[in-house]
Amino acid sequence: MSDRPVILSTDRLSRVYADGNVQALHEATIEVARGEYLAVMGPSGSGKSTLLNLLGALDTPTGGAVYFEGRNYGDLPSLDRFRAHELGFVFQSFHLLPTLTAAENVQIPLFESSHRAAARAARAAELLELVGMIHRAGHLPNQLSVGERQRVAVARALANRPAILLADEPTGNLDSRTAAHVLDLFDHLHRAQSMTIILVTHGDDVAARAERVIHLRDGRVWNGQTCEGPRE
Amino acid sequence: MYFFTFIFRNVLRRPVRSALTGVGVMLAVGAVVALLGIAQGFERSFAELFELRGVDLVVVRAGRTDRMTSNLDEAIGERLAELPGVQSAIPGLAEVVSFPEAHLIGVPIQGWPLDSPQFDDLSLQSGRRLRPDDENGVLLGLVLARNLELTTGQSIEIEMEPFEVVGIFESFNVIENGSAVMSLSRLQTLMDRHGQVSGFQVVLTPNDDKEVLRDRVRTAIAELRDEEGRPLKLEALPTRDYVDSVVQIRVARGMAWLTSSIALLIGTVGMLNTMIMSVFERTREIGILRAIGWRRGRILAMILGESLLLCSAGAVAGAVGAVLLTRWLASFPAAAGLMAGTISPAVILQGFVIALLVGVFGGAYPAFRGAGLSPTEALRHE
Numbered sequence: 001m002s003d004r005p006v007i008l009s010t011d012r013l014s015r016v017y018a019d020g021n022v023q024a025l026h027e028a029t030i031e032v033a034r035g036e037y038l039a040v041m042g043p044s045g046s047g048k049s050t051l052l053n054l055l056g057a058l059d060t061p062t063g064g065a066v067y068f069e070g071r072n073y074g075d076l077p078s079l080d081r082f083r084a085h086e087l088g089f090v091f092q093s094f095h096l097l098p099t100l101t102a103a104e105n106v107q108i109p110l111f112e113s114s115h116r117a118a119a120r121a122a123r124a125a126e127l128l129e130l131v132g133m134i135h136r137a138g139h140l141p142n143q144l145s146v147g148e149r150q151r152v153a154v155a156r157a158l159a160n161r162p163a164i165l166l167a168d169e170p171t172g173n174l175d176s177r178t179a180a181h182v183l184d185l186f187d188h189l190h191r192a193q194s195m196t197i198i199l200v201t202h203g204d205d206v207a208a209r210a211e212r213v214i215h216l217r218d219g220r221v222w223n224g225q226t227c228e229g230p231r232e
Numbered sequence: 233m234y235f236f237t238f239i240f241r242n243v244l245r246r247p248v249r250s251a252l253t254g255v256g257v258m259l260a261v262g263a264v265v266a267l268l269g270i271a272q273g274f275e276r277s278f279a280e281l282f283e284l285r286g287v288d289l290v291v292v293r294a295g296r297t298d299r300m301t302s303n304l305d306e307a308i309g310e311r312l313a314e315l316p317g318v319q320s321a322i323p324g325l326a327e328v329v330s331f332p333e334a335h336l337i338g339v340p341i342q343g344w345p346l347d348s349p350q351f352d353d354l355s356l357q358s359g360r361r362l363r364p365d366d367e368n369g370v371l372l373g374l375v376l377a378r379n380l381e382l383t384t385g386q387s388i389e390i391e392m393e394p395f396e397v398v399g400i401f402e403s404f405n406v407i408e409n410g411s412a413v414m415s416l417s418r419l420q421t422l423m424d425r426h427g428q429v430s431g432f433q434v435v436l437t438p439n440d441d442k443e444v445l446r447d448r449v450r451t452a453i454a455e456l457r458d459e460e461g462r463p464l465k466l467e468a469l470p471t472r473d474y475v476d477s478v479v480q481i482r483v484a485r486g487m488a489w490l491t492s493s494i495a496l497l498i499g500t501v502g503m504l505n506t507m508i509m510s511v512f513e514r515t516r517e518i519g520i521l522r523a524i525g526w527r528r529g530r531i532l533a534m535i536l537g538e539s540l541l542l543c544s545a546g547a548v549a550g551a552v553g554a555v556l557l558t559r560w561l562a563s564f565p566a567a568a569g570l571m572a573g574t575i576s577p578a579v580i581l582q583g584f585v586i587a588l589l590v591g592v593f594g595g596a597y598p599a600f601r602g603a604g605l606s607p608t609e610a611l612r613h614e
Binding site for chain 1: 520523
């Protein structure tokens with residue numbers, strides 16, 4: 001960790017799923033500095049996506065807590081508003097809305113922040129320019145290549161100028177060349193805009209782009225020799 | 233992009249399903265507007281017969297459920313006219329006859345005294361007014377004459393007796409245009425109702441406080457007794473109350489609402505089914521919207537908006553269809569004398585309000601279900 005202020009942290013974060021009593025995450029404690037590029041690695045079922053969902057306020061922990069700039073998520077007045085304004089999500093399967101063009105997809109998060117249609121359109125154009133997709137602004141997702149779709153998804157994630165970008169296997173469905181382009185875009189966002197990025201991956205080459213890597217194994221943070229947190 | 237654009241695209245995503253749902257709403261709203269429009273149109277036309285002639289009270293037999301077949305002694309008219317506050321009491325006998333050869337059933341025929349001011353409201357298109365020496369003279373309304381294909385001077389058989397069409401008139405009222413008028417005495421003879429009338433139309437003297445005068449006259453009429461002190465059993469109803477109490481109108485209104493309610497129920501179930509399917513199919517998309525920060529309220533507004541958009545489209549098509557259907561029905565001889573072929577804006581507005589209710593009721597459950605989805609569960613949905 002650097003001397004940068006902590007933007008996101010967890011304290012003994014746990015998540016047990018009621019169906020089957022599966023402990024997906026076990027007392028994980030991590031800290032993420034503002035502007036840090038962090039990769040979360042681990043094999044399938046290690047709890048990476050569960051951790052990302054909890055950090056992204058998409059899910060509720062069964063134990064422990066998540067803090068944004070020192071404030072417990074549970075104390076935030078609206079998690080919807082928090083997600084809309086402070087977090088940007090990039091999914092492995094892009095999750096673009098099929099009936100909307102690239103520009104319109106980017107505008108979707110802006111309904112929660114900008115009431116003017118012209119302002120939404122201008123911001124979408126700006127972001128598509130940033131990700132090199134302005135020439136495809138009027139195309140529907142099924143008219144775009146997978147790499148183009150992911151770039152549009154990144155633009156959508158940036159729509160509300162989030163403090164943190166959360167990416168769940170963002171290159172999982174991309175070929176290596178296209179994946180490199182998307183990761184270059186993340187590098188650019190990190191360097192040029194000092195954006196905090198938390199990226200879940202199981203690829204070493206992807207994780208190598210990050211400043212720091214944490215490993216999960218069986219729902220626990222693993223420091224290379226032993227898992228952090230109590231053993232049962 | 234506007235929020236509405238997004239809603240519109242979602243509705244167009246499954247065009248056939250949306251179209252079929254819209255057709256369901258269209259039929260429901262069309263049924264409501266057409267049936268209520270016809271019922272209210274008939275009611276309005278019936279009320280006009282009295283209101284546009286300045287009639288304040290209609291006197292009929294008390295306790296009679298079917299007002300149209302009320303039966304009173306014609307001589308009561310003189311006593312009514314003598315009551316303080318009464319300017320005139322005009323007797324009238326109303327019957328219905330049929331002309332099977334022209335496929336006309338239930339044609340109103342009215343008997344008026346030859347000096348009745350009601351004749352002044354008839355605009356003669358041909359021929360002349362009835363005269364005292366017209367033993368078998370009859371006036372035909374314009375629509376009835378057209379339906380019977382008769383002109384002035386031709387003869388017509390009514391209740392198996394021959395009559396001469398002495399004139400053809402046009403009234404301000406569609407029901408009268410589809411009716412026949414003859415002298416009161418001749419209709420009494422024709423129907424074997426000597427000395428009887430259906431009721432009296434009472435016009436009160438001009439007064440600053442008409443409500444008070446009307447109540448006073450109503451009480452006085454209800455208290456009238458014959459020479460032996462027995463009550464005459466009369467009931468004087470304000471025109472609107474009289475129209476509301478007519479059994480045929482109440483039945484028509486009740487049937488219209490009943491049929492409309494069934495149509496609306498079907499429309500609501502159709503909408504509910506469509507929206508539940510739509511939300512189920514888009515569970516993951518809803519999860520994405522929740523993940524990127526859309527509030528539950530916005531998800532709710534989106535799904536309800538889709539439901540309301542479908543209903544609004546159905547309502548517009550249904551209202552247009554109902555107006556055209558009513559016009560078409562009014563062109564049939566059997567209906568031409570009963571309905572004006574127009575639907576009041578209030579009824580169309582009612583149809584739209586009901587369509588919006590279908591949208592809200594049909595969309596509410598799916599909307600709450602969609603808005604209540606947890607983002608992670610929705611994103612996991614296959």
